[in-house]
Each structure stands twice: as structure tokens, then as C-alpha cells.
Amino acid sequence: MDQWDQDPVHTPIYYWDEHWLEECAEEGTVVTNEQDEYIPKWVPDRQVQTWFELATFESIVEVLKAAGQPVTLQMVIIAVKYYDKRDAFLDYEEVKAVTDLWSVLTKVRNHLTE
Structure with missing residues (x-):
């Protein structure tokens, strides 16, 4: 779980x-x-x-897919982490808001370090 928290993309x-x-x-x-x-x-x-259980993981992804929009790996990771900590689902719009905020914060950080 520690590895997943630190680097979910590379955790088997x-x-x-x-x-x-x-x-x-x-x-x-x-x-x-x-x-x-x-x-x-x-x-x-x-x-x-x-x-x-696989059914839980599938449900997390299906909630995201219900919006009919493209779902990225980053979005799945956010939704899985949220479910793991809160035992609740995030829908597409909630996850999209998090990824958008992350993108803005990353741009601001990059701008401040230039």
C-alpha cells in the first residue's frame, strides 16, 4: 500500500x-x-x-465511464485512491475537477521555478 501511495503508476x-x-x-x-x-x-x-475485489475496481471505473467521456489512467488512480480512503465513489466531473486543479497547480509551480 505504501508503494501504491507513492507511485501508483509503477506499482504492480x-x-x-x-x-x-x-x-x-x-x-x-x-x-x-x-x-x-x-x-x-x-x-x-x-x-x-x-x-x-475485482467487482469493486470495475465499479470505480464504470462510475467514471458513465459520463461517456474519455477516462485516463490518472483519473482512475484518483478515483481508486478516493475509494480506498473513503469507501465512496467519485464521478467523472469530480475527478475531472481534481485533474484540472492539479494541472493548474503544476503550471503555477513550473512558472514560479523558472
Whole structure:
């Protein structure tokens, strides 16, 4: 979670079906993480943990897509972070306002440092 908070674009996200993980456990091809959850042996980072069910992630994206406007990776990241902290959805216009504000603040910062 710390890696996601610091650099969400470069943080790997895995989707593992819980039934598949159970099968892997029977085959002995999993290890457990600090939360005593199964993760595949081939995952190099033992700090990987359960985060969202796929349906939750899909719902976050679908709320954004409902506006019929292009959805960017940055917008998905903002919406996922918001949901993670508040257990609530942001719609397209709310996320767009955040990205617009971020863009303006970045331009102001760049102007002040020139």
C-alpha cells in the first residue's frame, strides 16, 4: 500500500481468483504474506496483500465511464485512491475537477521555478 501511495503508476497490481489460489495451495505453489493470505510463489514481493475485489475496481471505473467521456489512467488512480480512503465513489466531473486543479497547480509551480 505504501508503494501504491507513492507511485501508483509503477506499482504492480495482480488479479488472482481466490479459487485458483486455493488450487495452487493444494499444489504447494503458494506462500503466505504477512496477513496470512495466499500469494503465488513466483511473486517477488512478499508484501503483496489483498486490496479490492475485482467487482469493486470495475465499479470505480464504470462510475467514471458513465459520463461517456474519455477516462485516463490518472483519473482512475484518483478515483481508486478516493475509494480506498473513503469507501465512496467519485464521478467523472469530480475527478475531472481534481485533474484540472492539479494541472493548474503544476503550471503555477513550473512558472514560479523558472
